[in-house]
Amino acid sequence: MMPRRREFAYWVFAREIRDSTVLEESNEEERSKPYIVTPLGSRIRRVLVTGRVTQKNSEENMTRMTVADASGNFYLTAFSNDFGNQGKIMLDALELNDSVMVMGRLTSFQNEERIYFNINPEIAVKIDEIALKYWNLRASHAARRKIFAIRAAGKSDSPSSEELMKMGYSEEESECAIRALKNYPDYNPADIEAVASGSPAASVQQQSDSGSKELILDYVRNNDEDGRGCRYEDILAAATNAQISQGEVDEILNTLGSDGEIFEVSLKRYKAI
Amino acid sequence: MSEEEFPQISDLEPGKQNLGLKAKIVSLQQRKIKNDKGETVYFYGILGDRTGTVSFTAWAFPATIQAGDVVEIKNCSTKEYNNVNRVYIDARTEVILRPGEEMEVKRTFKELKIKDLTTSNPYVSIEGRISGVREKEMERNGEKLQLFYGDLEDDTGKIRLSSFGKPLKEGETVRIEGAKVSEYNGRLRLTINDKTRVLPTKLPFEITERILNIVDINGPLGGITVQGFAVNMGQKSGLVMRCSECNQKLDDLRCPDHPEAPFVYDLFAYFTVDDGTGHLQCTGGKFPLLPLLGIKAEEFVPSNKSISRRGILTLLEERIPGRPFIIGGDLVKSQVGLSMRIREIRPMDEEFLKKFSRMLEADFQ
Numbered sequence: 001m002m003p004r005r006r007e008f009a010y011w012v013f014a015r016e017i018r019d020s021t022v023l024e025e026s027n028e029e030e031r032s033k034p035y036i037v038t039p040l041g042s043r044i045r046r047v048l049v050t051g052r053v054t055q056k057n058s059e060e061n062m063t064r065m066t067v068a069d070a071s072g073n074f075y076l077t078a079f080s081n082d083f084g085n086q087g088k089i090m091l092d093a094l095e096l097n098d099s100v101m102v103m104g105r106l107t108s109f110q111n112e113e114r115i116y117f118n119i120n121p122e123i124a125v126k127i128d129e130i131a132l133k134y135w136n137l138r139a140s141h142a143a144r145r146k147i148f149a150i151r152a153a154g155k156s157d158s159p160s161s162e163e164l165m166k167m168g169y170s171e172e173e174s175e176c177a178i179r180a181l182k183n184y185p186d187y188n189p190a191d192i193e194a195v196a197s198g199s200p201a202a203s204v205q206q207q208s209d210s211g212s213k214e215l216i217l218d219y220v221r222n223n224d225e226d227g228r229g230c231r232y233e234d235i236l237a238a239a240t241n242a243q244i245s246q247g248e249v250d251e252i253l254n255t256l257g258s259d260g261e262i263f264e265v266s267l268k269r270y271k272a273i
Numbered sequence: 274m275s276e277e278e279f280p281q282i283s284d285l286e287p288g289k290q291n292l293g294l295k296a297k298i299v300s301l302q303q304r305k306i307k308n309d310k311g312e313t314v315y316f317y318g319i320l321g322d323r324t325g326t327v328s329f330t331a332w333a334f335p336a337t338i339q340a341g342d343v344v345e346i347k348n349c350s351t352k353e354y355n356n357v358n359r360v361y362i363d364a365r366t367e368v369i370l371r372p373g374e375e376m377e378v379k380r381t382f383k384e385l386k387i388k389d390l391t392t393s394n395p396y397v398s399i400e401g402r403i404s405g406v407r408e409k410e411m412e413r414n415g416e417k418l419q420l421f422y423g424d425l426e427d428d429t430g431k432i433r434l435s436s437f438g439k440p441l442k443e444g445e446t447v448r449i450e451g452a453k454v455s456e457y458n459g460r461l462r463l464t465i466n467d468k469t470r471v472l473p474t475k476l477p478f479e480i481t482e483r484i485l486n487i488v489d490i491n492g493p494l495g496g497i498t499v500q501g502f503a504v505n506m507g508q509k510s511g512l513v514m515r516c517s518e519c520n521q522k523l524d525d526l527r528c529p530d531h532p533e534a535p536f537v538y539d540l541f542a543y544f545t546v547d548d549g550t551g552h553l554q555c556t557g558g559k560f561p562l563l564p565l566l567g568i569k570a571e572e573f574v575p576s577n578k579s580i581s582r583r584g585i586l587t588l589l590e591e592r593i594p595g596r597p598f599i600i601g602g603d604l605v606k607s608q609v610g611l612s613m614r615i616r617e618i619r620p621m622d623e624e625f626l627k628k629f630s631r632m633l634e635a636d637f638q
Contacts, residue, residue, distance in 0.1 A: 006545075006552060008551070008552075009504070009547050009552070010549075011549035048502065048504070048547055048549070101502060101595050103502075103504050103547070122504075122505075123504055123505065123594060123595055124595075125594065125595030125596075127595065127596070127597075130597075130620075130621050130622065130623060130626065131502075131596065131597045131621060133626055134500075134597045134621050134626060134629075135502075135597075137626065137629065137630055137633060138548065138549040138633075139549065141633040141636070142549055142550075144637065145636065148637075170488060170550075172488070172550075
């Protein structure tokens, strides 16, 4: 029997996951979870990420955690069952503000508006600043190489991975570039590139994210007019006025929910806790 | 076909069918492979004539023909495999012995770096520095021979080097013409024989730490460094007891062959390292791992009551999974693929990060 191929673990920034809108369904015989195709063309089922724990919610049967890197948030969930128990023990051992390394399976949940992503941790451990720096170096390098490959492919009339490999890109980078062009022809990777280049724009973005979060939380707190929860459409209108995009609104609502600041009382209605 | 009508080996191109050749069998070996249909034997080796040499593969080969014989080959074909042109001998091919005939063979050696060595290019020219030289006396066909062995390293890797008769000098930088590449116990090695030329030379490159991305690893290369997070640790990792007499691993504290001999401690750990480009299985023993656990060699003895199976396992679990490491060692090929035998392992540090950052940044210059 051939040894089973180990699933590749991608070192990616949260933003690359968050901006993903394409799921590649596996064939029925495989009955496995779909691959997530990201805007940089990575085809992901497993990730290896790092960041700081910004939120932790531990219950008897489940632990949820938010881990933030320089570009956004990863959401982690581990259950106390036969498959996830080790993951739950590892998450429970972590504390707020810990720097962590997490490797796990990336799962997705899709509704009419968007896809939400979650990591089921296989390993989650506290790390030091050097480990964090090391991961950032590697992940930044990988993201930048992929962005350069996408740009090179975009300049060609009939881009192919063979052509990109002749230019010095690896097989993986070349295939990602072709996949990215096919699935995300209009995607602008400037934000990911800013994070990967260590640009000050990345930290500015973080600060601006935190301002947007406060604004939306305040809006939910102060606009529950009929006691049935603040309506999503109203939140969106207020956010649009404040130059916050719908994607960011969804992300922030998701974060606020994970942080335990708000909850969805009924479909598209939010209440502050 | 007269002698002049046979194509010369130096003129052979890939993709030719129904070829006739006259050549000397320079080397002939066979290998068994197992697949869905059962076990199959195939033959491979090198053909040569006065213009050069070429590798061949044969699915059937006359048992009476040996290395050194001159043969006429009818209806063979050529094809490129792993960027090397090869002659293929199949069921339609006839291999006819030319008894008593002699043929001069021009040896052609491909100029290669250590990282590019494979057994499909068995005779090579290579430059590097000799290190770790040892010698021993051997007997072959009733004759006493001096065997010198050590390592040869260049800027891409390190390989085991053996020399029958010709002395190896520690630290010497050499050009070796006509060394033979072979595989033994999953590792590549180079052999110097009486036809190989060893010439002192000044190396046109510097030998420093050879840091590789896991994705770029494609063979059992020695003397390389990888970096990455250890993402798991094997369940059988831990403290090992060995017989002090025969070094055999002991399941209980008594060696079946040397029941009176005391046991000694050893350490074994295996784990997967992920560097973002791929993953690699690493295995290590007590020499590289004890410093990581903060245990001195002289403390790692059965008389030290603070050493226990549970204690060692806890230390390994605390110090390895989830941490980033810089790991130096040798790659070994087995049925499940390549793995690394660790020679040295250290936690990621600032100094390495600076060097690594410069390496990665060079990609964008």
